[in-house]
Amino acid sequence: MPADDVLLEIEDLRTHFLLDDGVVCAVDGVDLRVRRGETLAIVGESGCGKSVMARSILRLVDPPGQIEGGRITLHRQDGPVELVGADKRLLRQVRWRDIAMVFQEPMASLSLVHTIGSQIVEAVRLHENVGKAEARERAIDMLERVGIPKPRHRVDAYPFELSGGMRQRAMIAMALSCRPSLLIADEPTTALDVTTQAQILELLRDLQAEFGMAIMLITHDLGVAAQVADRMAVMYLGRVVEYGAAEQVLAAPRHPYAQALLRSMPRLGRASRTRLAAIRGMVPPPFARPDGCTFHPRCDSAMAGRCDTVTPSSVVVGDREVSCLLYDDEQQEREERR
Template sequence: MAQPLLEVRDLQTHFELEDGVVKAVDGVSLTVPRGRTLAVVGESGCGKSVTARSILRLVERPARIVGGQILLYGDEPSDDPLDLLAAKDKRLREVRWSDIAMVFQEPMASLSLVHTIGNQIVEAIRLHDEIGKVAARERAIEMLGRVGIPDPKRRIDSYPFELSGGMRQRAMIAMALSCRPRLLIADEPTTALDVTTQAQILDLLQDLQQELGMAIMLITHDLGVAAQVADEVAVMYLGEVVEHGPATSVLSAPKHPYSQALVRSVPRLGQRGQARLAAVRGTVPPPYERPSGCRFHPRCDAFMAGKCDLTVPTRVRADDTDVACLLYGEENR
């Protein structure tokens, strides 16, 4: 198997609150292949965004990363990987933008409202590349044009509030890619956008991926988006990855009962009037009342009393996917 670009091992990020500890990310392990797209999917509150922010150590109090490894591999197989959780702040700042960049869910919350988008992109470029203001501005104009913003020489002096939602998202992507990172983490990049703009943003990411050869880690709750762009899919539930494998396998023949329920809940063309849309049974439990054993067992149609409620499943190989379920693997039976 080819060496991945990024490997997350047993990542644990907890929120230490007055009422107790919320284990938002509790043992996440996944890999991002070089030059390909990994989609991380799951219901709201399953820990997708916290996982993404933890990779760049962008979580703030009361959140705290309490364990695990995040290994960033070099271009050469012989290079020792960099553990981002153990890296010093100076080294981590070098990794951000130049090796790993992130597009956040809401551009208006990430862009400064009192600075032009050009000033913000130029600042990001000059923090990581030793070039002058004129050269940085020219690169910023180039990137704005490459992400499909019309008349970039004029738009570079626009403020975020002067742009539409789709244009702001494109500006964020331009900023993220201005230093040509090896990995782009996109956290719900199409949320609150209309269907046409959503399709344009996804096509843009795929085009830039092929052009720059970068990997993409896409955080989404939309299985349709994952099916459109992902090479691999990781399904998260209550802070852990329950299934991880090729997108074609996970989305067309899922193994974990939670993955199966998610896939069944997606509306399909041609089914109008034929059947009711299947919803995932039950609700996500409160953060302080996590079930024992398999965390999904109170909502699972394949629940086995005396097993699923007592035994924590480990991830095992089932065909070409990794799945954490007692239905698979002799050691889990």
């Protein structure tokens, strides 16, 4: 088993969309680790590649998207498996049983023509050798756990018969029915009202404690990330620019983009009249990624002749990893002094 109990390891993942007009490098060299039982929040502006990265893990990217390179290693109790080159059989095994996914819009992942119960039963029986009656009991139990009232009755409901919040709960029940070691939740609460959102987050936290699973929580809401995350990865244009303990990243971000992002977002506990700073400039169009550090045209600390030509690699700065040439220099100086 790898050091510090890593469950999922992503190395230099690249997922591109080959379109007629050019190539969209949606994920362009992501390095990440998820440890057993922890919550990792993935944050970043719309379009930075959070969903494509998450879908790449379960190989759910449809053409013209394809994984161009990199490694995704799942460290199971009985040894590591590699997901980028995995065959269909292994992927079927991994989905639901090791890694389950919840999407922003549950209607996109629940079948409309089957009852909630029959969908959970099918997922359970695909992975475990249990009879129909037992799987149905498991479904009822899970629906109860996620706080759906009258689960014995609701188990026979179709998704359209449930409210948005209840559908999201049913989706979570289905995702957890095989007790995965990792739950990927892509904006699971964005479409819900604030009260339901808080309930779902609390529910995820309870279930996490109960099942000991890790959660990769994708969100553009830093308030949500602050509430639940142990660790945090900030993405910009298909790469992770800063990665570290959530509390520290939120308290003192190091990457100029992470600093700007935090300044631009409303946060819990901050006076509501405080003016939010906009990040200068625009996210460049997907076909025209800037050379060097892709954030340099918008960066107040950009160094001419360097940030526009050299692509930063990730360096360890204190308690975290940052992809920025400002810190690259620091590291180089330290190495030279040695």
